[in-house]
Amino acid sequence: MGDTLAQKLIRSHLVSGNMVVGEEIGLKIDQTLTQDATGTMAYLEFEAIGVPRVRTERSVAYIDHNTLQTGFENADDHRYIQTVCKKHGLYFSRPGNGICHQVHLERFGIPGKTLIGSDSHTPTGGGIGMLAFGAGGLDVAVAMGGGTYYITMPRMVRINLTGKLSPWVAAKDVILEVLRRMSVKGGVGKIVEYGGEGVATLSVPERATITNMGAELGASTSIFPSDEVTRAFMKAQGREADWVALQPDADAVYDEVIDIDLSALKPLAACPHSPDAVKSVEEIGAIPVDQCCIGSCTNSSLMDMLKVAAILKGKTVHPNVSLSIAPGSKQVYNMLAANGALADLIAAGARILECACGPCIGMGQSPNSKGVSLRTFNRNFEGRSGTADGQVYLVSPETAAVSALTGVFTDPRTMGEPPVIHMPDSFLVNDNMIVAPAAEEDMDSVEIVRGPNIKPFPKTAPLSDSITANVLLKVEDNITTDHIMPAGAKILPLRSNIPAISEHCFVRCDPEFPARCHREGTGFIIGGANYGQGSSREHAALAPLYLGIKAVIVKSFARIHVANLINAGILPLTFRNEADYDKISLGDRLSLPDVRRRLQNGEEVVLKNETTGDEIPLNTGFSERQIAMLLAGGLLDYTRENG
Ligand code: MIC
Ligand code: SF4
DSSP, rough: OOHHHHHHHHHHHHHOOOOOSSSEEEEEOOOEEEOHHHHHHHHHHHHHTTTSOOSSSEEEEEESSOOSOHHHHHHHHHHHHHHHHHHHTEEEETTSSSSSSHHHHHHTTOOOOOEEEETTTTTGGGHHHHHHHHEEEHHHHHHTTTTTTTEOEEEEEEEESOOOOTOOOHHHHHHHHHHHHTTTTTBBBBEEEEESGGGGGGGGHHHHHHHHGGGGGGGGGGEEOOOOOOHHHHHTTTTTGGGGOOOOOOOOOOOOEEEHHHGOOEEEEEEETTOOOOOEHHHHHHHHHEEEETTTSSOOOHHHHEEEEEEEHTTOOOTOEEEEOOOSSSHHHHHHHHHTHHHHHHHHHHHOOSSSSSGGGGOOOOOOTTTTEEEEOOOOTTTSSSSSTTTTEEEHHHHHHHHHHSOOOOOOGSSOOOOOOOOOOOOOOOTTTTEOOOEEEEEEOOOOOOOOTTOOOOOOOOOOOOOEEEEEEEOOOTTHHHHHEEEEEETTTGGOOOOHHHHHHTTTTTHHHHHHHHHSSSEEEEETTTTTTTTOOOOOHHHHHHHEEEEEEEEEEHHHHHHHHHHOOOOOEEEEGGGGGGGGTTTOOOEEEHHHHHHHTTOOOEEETTTTTOOOOOOOOOOHHHHHHHHTTSSHHHHHHHH
16 A cells, blocks of 8 residues: 555654554654744744754744834844844844745745744645644744654545636635635644646646645645646746655555546635635625735735736726735745836735735734725634724635726626736746854854843643632634734734733633633633634743643644643643533633543543532543643653753
8 A cells, every 4th residue: 555645755754653543653854934923932942942053954934924013022023033043053034035935935945845834824835745734833943953743643635636727716716615625624633635637737836825725624734746847836946956756656545535626616715704614706796895905825926916917907906995915925026026017016006015924914904894805815713804893705816806906706707818827937036035044153152132022931830730720711613823812913012922912812702811810820711623723823822821721621622722732731631522511611610630640640531510510521632742741841841851
């Protein structure tokens, strides 16, 4: 029995465990990336580990999220990260150079290599055949220090692509179709591998749109083979020497196969407020549109921008629509400027933003009240845009651009002939915004600059023998990390200051939560299914840690978040019987008697509801390593103890 492509890459990077579905495996990590909203914390953790120079083949720090700089905080973080990079052997992508995933694909990604990044959309690298995972900052810090990255061996899904996309139908519509079929929970515990004759019809940027938004399936990662199309992309980036051909074995066996006929797809949209609430644009109908935003790590490639420019050329954005456009990288921006397409965008009335995450993470461009906003992004969680009642739809650049002209939701197929855009033979390569680290002999003299907003990692403590505390929050299914630890222009500047950012923890669900935590000192959170979906932000674990949360007990967890909770030393437990969720209310007094010894001995953990008298059996299912981490008080303490 042969290997899938993902299995081949896992096999060639396996340092511990057996490749048996559901078992913990350890992988050697070749490359890492961070962005600035998670980066400061990741580098504080890296410093705490105490390795002088990164031990990966390549580690890159990007500045792309916190670029509004409404106060000193973000700029201080940028300086801190830049000096850490110089001292510890990392490449630093300066603010203005672009969004981490776009730039990494262009300039650093290598087919067949492993990559982890402190951002959930790191699987973008799967577009060129990388095995790329989103991870918490601590996991990235450990990997930078040469440590192993652990995941649960996933099941393998093959998405078999046939045919070719019809005019006006885009890669975004492919991943929206996958989301429609699989849902935001459908990818949990799985790697999604694309194959079939349709693959060759998709360019690398199109593939990257699909692997990027695979994060919204909850999948561990997504991957495309590396073929002649990949080679042409690498060559156009002046990096053909890094290309290798990668395919699954002909007799590879998949746990699940999904067939998608590209030629049968239509323009689609994810409706408010979930990436899997997918309908066809036709079906949604001509509702008035207030805003269109084009960009983000999902759809900001040169090809996307050139298509949009061709659609807008010689026309004017509808008077009722605000259209913002953020190219994904300086390379894209520069090429748009050089070939005149930027002038077409400006002439049509587009509001050009710097190449950064921008509106995708609520950094400006919040829509008007109840505003309908068409975005080429990957997430439309409630409130993420910065407007609590904003109605965000996720669409292709084509749909966004034509709707910006008509002022109503418009199926681009009604617009006649589509623009024909070809991939350039060579991209404009100018890495002048990427700063190399200091030479080994000079690193000692580099001084790290720390601003006053940069506060240390919160205090952890070894797991106590028993835990007794009250339920401080009870939430429903599909809680996202944007619920737990909101982002946006007001809160993101606090990412390096856990005490300050904790005051915003869960306030969208319950404004009293932080105050209740301060009052009580310790407590439990109770949640439903798919708790913690979305971002990789470890702040969604570090703020609850700071607020005294000892255990989170839910129906099921999202992959990265559960790892972040363990890393922070918070017990993530699940109900053995989901119906027991109903046996607990806000304010109930709960206890986990003898929990330390029980975990240590692999015994069943039982939750006692002291208020009602119910005894509730819980699943643990931790690996030995995870138990050791939880006993120690989290990954930092565990790493210090175990070297
Ligand atoms: C996001 O899209 O939610 C982010 C902001 O890129 C996050 C990381 C973060 O919260 O800093 C992600 O996707 O991991
Ligand atoms: Fe940035 Fe948005 Fe991509 Fe997150 S999803 S990395 S905020 S562009």
